[in-house]
Amino acid sequence: MSQQATLASVTTTDISLETVETPALVLDLAKVDRNISRLREHLAALGTGFRPHVKTSKSLDVARRLFPEGTGPITVSTLAEAEYFASGGFTDITYAVGLGLDKIDRARRLVEQGVRLSVLIDTVEQAHALVDAAKDGGVMPAVLIEIDCDGHRGGLLPDDQTLVTIADVLAQGGVEFAGVLTHAGESYNARGGAGLPEAAEGERAAAVAAAQLLRAAGHAAPVVSVGSTPTAHFAQDLTGVTEVRAGVFSFFDLVMHGIGVCNVDDIAASVLATVIGHRPEKGWILTDGGWMAMSRDRGTQRHPVDQGYGLVCDIDGRPFGDVIVEDASQEHGIIKVRPGSDGVLPDLSIGARVRILPNHACATCAQHETYNVVDGQSRAIMAQWPRMRGW
Template sequence: MTLDGAETPALVLDVARFDRNVARLKAHLAHLGVGFRPHVKTAKSIDVARRLFAGDLGPITVSTIAEAEYFAAAGATDVVYAVGLAPKKIARIRALVAQGVDVAVLIDTVEQAQALATTARDGGAMPAVLIEIDCDGHRGGLSPDSATIIEIADILRAGAVEVRGVLTHAGESYACRGGVGLVEAAEGERAAAVAAAMALRRHGHAAPVVSVGSTPTAHFARDLDGVTEVRAGVFMFFDLVMHGIGVCAVDDIAVSVLATVIGHKLEKGWILIDAGWMALSRDRGTQRHPVDQGYGLVCDVDGVPWPDLIVDDASQEHGIIKVRPGSAAALPDLPVGARVRILPNHACATAAQHGAYQVVTTGSRDVVAAWPRMRGW
């Protein structure tokens, strides 16, 4: 099959760009001397995950228990579930541990610690715990100097549950633009996690793991002293948000949505395609960036962008291509039936709309594989 004959809309993965993106981050982390624990919530595919580790499955991060179960069934044995633990989900996590999977869960409340300690009384398999640290006020977690960190750790130790360490995520790095502020965000992330781990150690908790990571800070970190591992997810694909933040070039974006031209409204400057928000997602993550990319940047079928051509609007199954407002660029002559590829704002959200990747390599329209994606929670 080729992209000229594939059903549309379809999710396209340029594996050459993917490999280049992965090699870039792995080399950077190796230079800094820290472990690599990619977040597979973006990929949701065993084929993609194996390529991250040159065929094997190394340590991974997941955002749903369904992901943990899916990757464990494919051979993953070292998993961090990096979303705050709901007590009702402990049983599913324990089932994975009982199968021989090393799972660490994330908590930041006394209630979660008590639920784990209570569950552990029956002597069954239990996950390890990472305590979530808030390094920038973006989401959940405890401040590095919070006394609750020690309280949680003491409850877990009394309940014979392993306190493995701390985890943080510099979500505010997504507010940076053009690379400005990312070095500082990376250092703030590192310092907060290390400070929390040191506090645990002063109170007799080994805390061997100090886990940090977002795609922006992973690439801009200059010193990761005291950190043991870095998590990042969208780095493997990149997207227009990452481009606007200053982490990647447009040419690094490895995923796109293949679509077909289905009509025109030339008096309005419109080209209509068969990819609406069901194919592209509703994510408008570049809306507050200096350059608003609409619902995505439009390329030809070979993945080469047209100047200032974006999906300006979308309904469920229709996309409207227009020249970016204020641009002098011309609307290309795209007849009905022509193929285009749309670079996404947010690769995670766009990929989630599709059941498989159509795998190509840069400059070729040949589809060399179809890699299924999992879904669910």
């Protein structure tokens, strides 16, 4: 198993948002639980399975909040994640990134350890490589074929006969063909919720059509997997779908807010930073939260409201209004009033602390090794949860 398996969470009662060293990643557990309940209830009403993506949190402690019953099916974006989560008891895992041929042996080792692992392919070459590996008689991962539902990235079109060719190669070579998977990545270009129900239906229809093509050719295709955080929340009909994947929904972020999926108050992750300087002639407040703490992600830059490197809140997470981290260098964040707005720069003394809501939770959290967990409005840090890293 991965060395990441040695990471352990710590319960603490002696540090707070006022004393922890900054910059620090803060996670509001009350919001996490609320966000999870919202999506689980929505999908339960639509009668489909749930396979959440754990790439945002990369944390066993967070993943366990997804499954009150203990563990359940998950999606990962790296084999390091698969190894880490398997070490914590998650044994039904979909690796939802196109399979590199150099990763086949590593994937097989997970299966040897008792993990039900599914890998993703969209070429005949990948299918032949898996069949060649299986010739030694050892265990193999199951295989899903990626479907292109919106031209966003990889995958095959739902009516592409290559789907059948790939399934034929796998079946003839004794490798399990599990079904199809798609991701409506273009849904991230929505604004204010407009077009998201249509994107969700397009995603569903593409996956179902591909599965029907394969079944007509004699392949069972038991798994029909769809999902992105925007479409998962706006889906109105999931007929024919067996499971939904979504990832950033547990934390949300400013991109999801701009798309129209959440409110600012739903954003559970933030970066705590300390004021280290003033430049009143420039309208600047300087903090120790630069792009190493926030990431370089400027995902709202093309939104109607550009949030800079993040939206600035007080230490308790209450937004100041139109105040953002307008610019950043490696270890400096520059707080300003959003250009063109009538906001007012807050009166923050040297040593004051602010919390910054991220553009992209996955990217910002990836800059940190630990979540400082708070519950609701309390400033007490109730626990420190580690995050895994690597590929």
